[in-house]
Amino acid sequence: MTLDKDFGELAIVKGAPHAGIVPLVLERRAILTVEPERVRVRLPGP
Numbered sequence: 001m002t003l004d005k006d007f008g009e010l011a012i013v014k015g016a017p018h019a020g021i022v023p024l025v026l027e028r029r030a031i032l033t034v035e036p037e038r039v040r041v042r043l044p045g046p
Helices: 008-013
Strands: 032-033 039-042
Touching: none
Parallel strands: none
Antiparallel strands: 032 039
16 A cells, blocks of 8 residues: 555556555545455544
8 A cells, every 4th residue: 555656657657566556545644444355444533
């Protein structure tokens, strides 16, 4: 997982090997939980 946008270019354009790329574009203070069966995003309260 990354906030860096360059990994997509490395993987797709340049053919760099990877196991998968998950780009993160989240609201500040969001909590991301990744499990084998699901992904949950909790946003901060008011």
